[in-house]
Amino acid sequence: MQTLSTALIQVLGSVFNLTGPGHYINWGFIQLSVANLIVIILMVIVFFAAILIPFRRHGGDDR
Amino acid sequence: MTIDTDLPSNVAADRPEDADQLTAKLRHAAVAALPPERLMPDRQPAYVASWIYVFGILTMSALAVVILTGIVLSIFGPLWWHVSSTGHFVNSLHLWSVELMFFAMVIHLWGKFFMAAWRGRRRATWITGIVAFVLSVGTAFTGYLSQQNFDSQWISTQAKDGINSTGAGAVFNVLNFGQMLMWHIVLLPLIVGVIVAIHVLMVRLRGVVPPFAPPGEPVTSTEPVTIGAATEGDES
Amino acid sequence: MSAATHTKKVRRFNPDRDVKEWHGKYLPYDLVKEGIIAVVVVSLLTVGLTVLFGSPDDTPVTVKSWSTANPVDFVQTAITELDGSSGTASYGPPYNATAGASPSILGVSPASFFGVHHPIDTANDFVIAPLKTLPSDPKVQAAISEYNAATPQQQAAWTTAYEKAVANATYTNGTLKVPAGDYGPVGTMMASLASMARSGALDGALMSSRQFYGTDYTKPLMLIADGTYLADLGHAQHLSGDQWGMMNETGNYPGQAWLWLYTMWYQVPPFKTSANADLQVWGLMMVLTLLLALVPFIPGLRSIPRWTRLYRLIWRQHYRDLAAGSASSGRSPPTASSVPPASVST
Numbered sequence: 001m002q003t004l005s006t007a008l009i010q011v012l013g014s015v016f017n018l019t020g021p022g023h024y025i026n027w028g029f030i031q032l033s034v035a036n037l038i039v040i041i042l043m044v045i046v047f048f049a050a051i052l053i054p055f056r057r058h059g060g061d062d063r
Numbered sequence: 064m065t066i067d068t069d070l071p072s073n074v075a076a077d078r079p080e081d082a083d084q085l086t087a088k089l090r091h092a093a094v095a096a097l098p099p100e101r102l103m104p105d106r107q108p109a110y111v112a113s114w115i116y117v118f119g120i121l122t123m124s125a126l127a128v129v130i131l132t133g134i135v136l137s138i139f140g141p142l143w144w145h146v147s148s149t150g151h152f153v154n155s156l157h158l159w160s161v162e163l164m165f166f167a168m169v170i171h172l173w174g175k176f177f178m179a180a181w182r183g184r185r186r187a188t189w190i191t192g193i194v195a196f197v198l199s200v201g202t203a204f205t206g207y208l209s210q211q212n213f214d215s216q217w218i219s220t221q222a223k224d225g226i227n228s229t230g231a232g233a234v235f236n237v238l239n240f241g242q243m244l245m246w247h248i249v250l251l252p253l254i255v256g257v258i259v260a261i262h263v264l265m266v267r268l269r270g271v272v273p274p275f276a277p278p279g280e281p282v283t284s285t286e287p288v289t290i291g292a293a294t295e296g297d298e299s
Numbered sequence: 300m301s302a303a304t305h306t307k308k309v310r311r312f313n314p315d316r317d318v319k320e321w322h323g324k325y326l327p328y329d330l331v332k333e334g335i336i337a338v339v340v341v342s343l344l345t346v347g348l349t350v351l352f353g354s355p356d357d358t359p360v361t362v363k364s365w366s367t368a369n370p371v372d373f374v375q376t377a378i379t380e381l382d383g384s385s386g387t388a389s390y391g392p393p394y395n396a397t398a399g400a401s402p403s404i405l406g407v408s409p410a411s412f413f414g415v416h417h418p419i420d421t422a423n424d425f426v427i428a429p430l431k432t433l434p435s436d437p438k439v440q441a442a443i444s445e446y447n448a449a450t451p452q453q454q455a456a457w458t459t460a461y462e463k464a465v466a467n468a469t470y471t472n473g474t475l476k477v478p479a480g481d482y483g484p485v486g487t488m489m490a491s492l493a494s495m496a497r498s499g500a501l502d503g504a505l506m507s508s509r510q511f512y513g514t515d516y517t518k519p520l521m522l523i524a525d526g527t528y529l530a531d532l533g534h535a536q537h538l539s540g541d542q543w544g545m546m547n548e549t550g551n552y553p554g555q556a557w558l559w560l561y562t563m564w565y566q567v568p569p570f571k572t573s574a575n576a577d578l579q580v581w582g583l584m585m586v587l588t589l590l591l592a593l594v595p596f597i598p599g600l601r602s603i604p605r606w607t608r609l610y611r612l613i614w615r616q617h618y619r620d621l622a623a624g625s626a627s628s629g630r631s632p633p634t635a636s637s638v639p640p641a642s643v644s645t
C-alpha cells in the first residue's frame with residue numbers, strides 16, 4: 001500500500017520534470033523555446049501526414 | 064436504440080388553428096433548416112476522404128476534455144491544485160488538453176484554408192471559426208492569469224501594457240485576479256461554447272464543401288450564379 | 300426571400316467564392332463513431348502527456364520574498380514610488396492622469412480617451428498609507444507627519460537626496476545601510492517600509508486596504524513590477540517582451556505558441572524601438588485578424604488555396620474517381636432532403 005501510493009505520487013508528479021533551466025534557440029532575430037519549436041514542427045508534420053496518409057472510405061463503391 | 068416515452072404522438076398536431084403559434088413556427092423553421100437527416104447524416108459525399116477532415120472533431124473533443132477537467136478544477140476551487148498532488152495532476156490534464164486543442168485547431172484552420180472551405184455560402188462557417196480561434200486565445204490567456212503563480216504575475220504585468228494601450232484596460236483589468244477568473248471560467252467558455260455550436264451547425268446546414276473543379280475543366284463555368292430566387296436562404 | 304425581392308441578380312461564377320453543389324455519390328460515414336474515437340484519442344494523449352511531463356507551477360513573487368531576496372532593489376523602487384518617478388507613477392491611464400504617457404496613433408490615444416479607472420497614487424498607496432498602519436511606531440508616524448507637512452519643494456529635495464544615496468545602499472546583517480545625506484524624514488520612512496516589506500506586512504497592507512476579502516492584486520503587482528527583481532526573474536526564463544517571451548512558458552514547457560505573430564512584431568522595426576509599440580502592434584493584430592476573418596471576401600487572398608494546389612492532394616481520391624468517370628454520375632444522394640436544393644450557391 002505504501003509503495004503503491006508513493007508510486008502513484010511519482011506518476012502524478014510526472015516522469016520527466018520539465019521544470020528547470022529552459023532551452024532556447026536563436027536564429028537571427030528569431031528566438032524560440034525548444035519546447036515551442038517541437039510543438040510547431042509536430043504541427044507541420046501532422047498536417048502533411050493528415051493530407052498524405054490514405055484515408056479508407058467506407059462502404060466501398062456503392063450503397 | 065429506442066427510447067420509451069409516454070408522450071402522446073399528437074403533441075405536434077400542426078392544425079390550421081395553430082398556424083400562428085410561435086412554438087409551432089419555430090419548430091417548423093428549425094426542422095426545415097436542419098432536418099434530422101441533415102443534422103445527423105449517416106453518409107457524406109464521396110470526396111470526404113481525407114484525415115484532414117477529422118481535425119474539427121479532434122478540436123471539439125479536446126475542447127470537451129478542457130471543459131471536463133476545468134469543471135473538476137472548479138469543484139475544488141482555485142487553491143486546490145497548488146496544495147494537492149491530485150489537484151496538480153488535474154491541472155496538468157487541463158493544460159495539456161488546451162495544448163492539444165490548439166494543435167488540432169491550427170491544423171484544422173490550415174486544412175480549411177487550403178480547401179477554400181468558405182466557398183458556396185460557407186463564409187459564416189469560416190468567420191465563426193476565426194471567432195472561435197480568437198476567443199480560445201483569450202480564454203487560454205485568462206487561464207494563465209488565473210493560475211496564481213509566477214506565470215500569472217509575469218503574464219499579467221507584461222500584457223497589461225498592450226491591453227491598456229487599446230483603452231480596454233479601463234474595464235478589463237488583467238491584474239484583477241477575481242475578474243480574470245470569472246472571465247476564464249464563466250464568460251469566455253460560455254461564448255466559445257455558443258460560437259462552436261453555431262460553427263458546427265453551419266457545417267451541417269451547408270454540407271461539406273465540394274472540391275474545386277479539376278484543372279482541366281474551365282473554372283469559369285458558363286453557368287451564371289443566381290442570387291435570390293434559385294438559392295435558398297438570404298445570404299449572398 | 301419574399302416575392303417582392305424576386306429580381307434575379309446574376310453574376311459570374313467565381314471559383315474562389317462559388318461552388319457547384321454536389322450531386323454525386325454519397326458514402327457511409329459514421330460521425331458519432333468518429334467523435335467517440337476522437338474523444339478517446341484526445342483523452343489518452345492528454346493523460347499520456349500529463350504523466351510524462353506534468354505542468355509548471357513556479358511560486359509567485361511576494362513583496363516579502365522580493366524585499367528579502369533583494370532589499371536594495373526594493374528600497375530603490377520604493378523611493379521612486381514616493382517621489383513619483385516610478386513606472387507606475389508615470390504610467391498614465393488607467394492608473395493615473397500623467398499626461399502624454401499613453402501610446403497614441405496619429406494623435407489618438409484610446410487609453411487617455413477612456414481615462415483613469417484603477418487609480419493608483421503611488422506615494423500614498425505604496426508608501427504613506429501602509430506606513431500609517433504601524434501606529435505603534437511613533438518615530439515613523441512623526442516622520443510621516445513631518446514629510447506631509449513639508450512643501451513639495453522640500454519633499455522633492457529630500458527624495459532626490461535619498462535617491463542619490465540609496466544608489467549606494469547595502470544590506471548587511473538585517474539592516475539597510477544608506478550613505479548619510481540630507482533626506483530628512485525619508486530615511487526613517489524607507490527603513491520602516493523595508494522592514495514592513497520583509498515581515499510580509501506590506502503584502503497585506505497593499506491588498507486589504509479596502510476590505511476583508513481580496514481578489515484584486517492590481518496594487519501589489521504594479522509595485523512588484525516596478526522593481527528589477529521580477530524583471531530579472533522573467534528575463535532569466537526568456538519571458539521578456541524582447542525575447543519573444545509572450546509565447547514562452549517557464550521551464551521547458553511549451554507555451555502560447557499561437558502568439559508567435561503578436562510577439563514577433565515587437566522584435567522588428569519600427570515597433571522594436573517605438574514608444575507607441577503596444578498600441579501599434581495591437582492595432583496591427585486587430586487589422587490582421589479581421590483580414591483573416593474576411594479572407595473569403597478578399598480577392599487575391601482567397602485565391603491562394605487554388606493557386607497552391609494543395610487541394611489536389613487532399614481530394615486526390617475524388618480527382619482519381621473523376622478521371623475514372625465514376626463520381627459525377629449524377630446519381631441522387633440517399634435522401635432528398637440531405638442536400639441543398641440549389642445547384643450553385645454563392
Ligand code: HEM
Nearest residue numbers: 116119120122123172175180188189192193195196271272
Ligand atoms: C474551437 C475551435 C473549432 C472547433 C471546435 C471546430 C469544429 C469544427 C467541426 C467539428 C467541423 C466539421 C468537421 C470538419 O470538417 O473538420 C468544422 C468545420 C469547419 N471549420 Fe471549424 N472548428 C473550430 C475552429 C475553426 C477555425 C479556427 C477555422 C478557420 C477559420 C474553422 C473553419 C471551418 C470551416 C470553414 C469548416 C467547414 C468545412 C467544410 O465545409 O468542409 N474552424 N469545424
